[in-house]
Amino acid sequence: MFDLFDPVSASRLSVAPMMDWTDRHCRALHRALSRRVLLYTEMVTSVALVRGGARHLLAFDRAEHPVALQLGGSEPGELAAAARMGADEGYDEINLNVGCPSDRVQSGCFGAVLMRSPELVAECVAGMIAASPVEVTVKCRIGVDEQEPEEVLPDFLARMRAAGVRHVAIHARKAWLQGLSPKENRDVPPLDHDLVLRMKAEFPDLRLSVNGGIASLDQAQRFHDAGLDGVMVGRAAYHAPVDLLGDADRRIFGDDRAAVTxxxxxxxxxxxxxxxxxxxxxxxxxxxxxxxxxxxxxxxxxxxxxxxxxxxxxxxxxxxxxxxxxxxxxxxxxxxxx
Structure with missing residues (x-):
């Protein structure tokens, strides 16, 4: 585990887990640009780790710290075992995916479809917390399909808090599980950043990070100024990494470090x-x-x-x-x- 890891500080700016993108080579590049930004793995399924014995999927370079493992799954005992494996491997945080809308993820009954089963998610994270000596967090959507985010999200956050979760990253879009592709789900549903800000006011004891449509450090700083604990950037950090990460240590974390070109x-x-x-x-x-x-x-x-x-x-x-x-x-x- 990273000797200087502080979950409160690290989550001020993070790079979202992105399938086929945030592999170990991508994380090495992002770490070359920022010493402080929290990096996430691609999602790894608990099935692959626990039943498939694919522990090689957990391999990472110690230079990547601080780095979080994102897990996908919906079986509490299996997720607990996978979380323990991730902690033993040396990850600084274990994150549960409750936001991915892909067909493959839905067929496995995990990802965004779990927004319909908050009681199951709470059971899962409670087991993960009991099994893991490092922090367990959640990444979610504001709702799926016909759900009303104003009703669904507060209930979801309350259940996460009761289960022991202290940090939730919220992708500020609904996911439409039928009718939109995963790519369309990243763009078509409208963003509702204001809802995330209202959730921070309603749950001041939870650390909340906002994700979705954030394309500059100026925008990230505005969310911090508005009271959010963290900002999670995605595609912008991949397509223009210098713009999002090169001066992040100074601007977001207050380090006395020249911008990286x-x-x-x-x-x-x-x-x-x-x-x-x-x-x-x-x-x-x-x-x-x-x-x-x-x-x-x-x-x-x-x-x-x-x-x-x-x-x-x-x-x-x-x-x-x-x-x-x-x-x-x-x-x-x-x-x-x-």
């Missing part, structure tokens, strides 16, 4: 890339997460093109990354001279 992050990742390749990995495994490092800057298109075209090729390594970085730097010099 895209160039800084690239150079910090070179040794990581070398180790990954030496272990038999492919360059693309890592660089696919780095394509947004220079979003909005001169040379961003060349950076993406060089990595996208070349990282799959046999023998591709740090030289390709440095060539792509050189294209960015040349574009910057040309811009400055014009």
């Amino acid at each position: 895209g160039e800084d992050a690239v150079r910090a990742m070179l040794l990581y890339i070398d180790r990954h390749l030496a272990a038999g990995g492919r360059l693309h495994d890592v660089t696919r997460h780095m394509l947004g490092l220079f979003a909005g800057r001169p040379g961003a298109r060349s950076w993406r093109h060089i990595l996208s075209e070349g990282a799959h090729r046999p023998g591709a390594g740090r030289e390709l990354v440095l060539a792509a970085l050189g294209a960015v730097e040349e574009a910057g010099r040309e811009r400055a001279a014009s």
